[in-house]
Amino acid sequence: MQTSWVPFFPDSASSFSWQVDWLYFYLILVSVVFTIPIIVAIFIFGLKYRERQKFAVPEGIHGSVVLETVWSIIPFLVSMTIFVGGAYVYYNQYRLPDDGMEIYVVGKQWMWKIQHESGQREINELHVPVDTNIKLTMTTEDAIHSFFVPAFRTKMDAVPGRYTYMWFNATKPGKYQLFCAEYCGLNHSGMIGYVYVMSREDFAAWQSGNVSGQTPTEQGRDLFENKLGCASCHAGGPQQRGAKLEGIFGHEVKLTGGGTVVADEAYIRESILNPGAKVVEGFQPIMPTFKGQVTEEQLLALIAYIKSLSGVTTPAGSSPSGGSSPTTPAANSTAANAANSGKAGQPEAKPSAPGGNSKVK
Numbered sequence: 001m002q003t004s005w006v007p008f009f010p011d012s013a014s015s016f017s018w019q020v021d022w023l024y025f026y027l028i029l030v031s032v033v034f035t036i037p038i039i040v041a042i043f044i045f046g047l048k049y050r051e052r053q054k055f056a057v058p059e060g061i062h063g064s065v066v067l068e069t070v071w072s073i074i075p076f077l078v079s080m081t082i083f084v085g086g087a088y089v090y091y092n093q094y095r096l097p098d099d100g101m102e103i104y105v106v107g108k109q110w111m112w113k114i115q116h117e118s119g120q121r122e123i124n125e126l127h128v129p130v131d132t133n134i135k136l137t138m139t140t141e142d143a144i145h146s147f148f149v150p151a152f153r154t155k156m157d158a159v160p161g162r163y164t165y166m167w168f169n170a171t172k173p174g175k176y177q178l179f180c181a182e183y184c185g186l187n188h189s190g191m192i193g194y195v196y197v198m199s200r201e202d203f204a205a206w207q208s209g210n211v212s213g214q215t216p217t218e219q220g221r222d223l224f225e226n227k228l229g230c231a232s233c234h235a236g237g238p239q240q241r242g243a244k245l246e247g248i249f250g251h252e253v254k255l256t257g258g259g260t261v262v263a264d265e266a267y268i269r270e271s272i273l274n275p276g277a278k279v280v281e282g283f284q285p286i287m288p289t290f291k292g293q294v295t296e297e298q299l300l301a302l303i304a305y306i307k308s309l310s311g312v313t314t315p316a317g318s319s320p321s322g323g324s325s326p327t328t329p330a331a332n333s334t335a336a337n338a339a340n341s342g343k344a345g346q347p348e349a350k351p352s353a354p355g356g357n358s359k360v361k
């Protein structure tokens with residue numbers, strides 16, 4: 001696992017990890033270049049200007065424009081290179097690719113629950129194909145957690161009540177450590193796992209070998225049509241009491257009382273948990289809240305379903321094809337999936353479906 005040429009340095013295994021490393025080494029270089037001459041000068045000046053006679057009168061200095069200009073411009077240029085380098089790395093890391101394979105991550109004291117668009121669920125393990133843009137949509141059921149994969153040089157907090165995103169493109173097949181990097185309670189240090197980067201063939205084999213339950217979209221449809229009864233108001237032609245959901249994702253929605261909002265994950269989440277917050281123009285604020293009735297995973301599933309109504313689909317499992325021999329990481333995951341179905345697979349709270357009357361914004 002340790003293949004880096006610097007001792008104790010994590011492996012470098014994502015498309016942007018070298019950029020972070022170069023910036024890091026550059027900062028060290030700048031620090032060394034400034035620190036060494038200063039320390040040397042302390043000793044030289046200490047000897048050269050040591051006290052030779054008591055009460056000596058120092059020579060007056062009346063400034064030097066050249067010197068002052070030089071010591072202003074050089075640090076300015078150095079700090080600007082740090083700024084430009086940092087901005088470049090930041091921009092690369094936090095601007096999401098359009099074609100990312102979507103994976104949902106829910107943090108919970110003290111585990112990472114992961115769901116693939118193709119339905120597979122994992123705990124504290126994440127299997128991804130190599131050379132593929134992976135986009136994680138994350139939230140948490142309780143405290144703030146932070147998803148950190150040192151080998152990919154990326155980290156993002158999972159924050160209660162909102163969605164955060166991160167992406168990476170793993171460049172080397174292998175097994176990489178995954179940490180929670182935000183103190184989140186007693187077993188924070190145990191909230192660790194592995195990311196398995198597999199060749200596309202191996203990943204396809206892993207997917208087909210880990211037959212999944214419902215995909216998030218299917219689970220969302222099931223909740224929507226059956227378990228939560230959303231469909232009684234939100235589906236069914238022009239007379240429906242609830243706002244139209246088809247085709248809204250990623251587009252602007254007009255609100256009662258003026259104003260618009262872009263229908264993104266955060267908006268859909270808010271509309272389920274706090275329906276009165278932003279009521280769509282032309283509808284009454286009659287939808288009941290579903291707070292406490294849906295888990296974070298169910299919310300993600302509902303969002304996946306509503307996205308699918310807008311034709312927002314992700315390549316997910318569909319793209320990598322061709323089967324071949326499963327690898328060791330694949331074998332490992334079976335245990336996780338088994339544990340999974342018992343623990344996090346299904347909702348903790350049984351949603352009580354509200355009757356088909358009233359409601360909806």
Ligand code: CUA
Binds near residue numbers: 144146183184185191
């Ligand atoms: Cu989760 Cu620390």
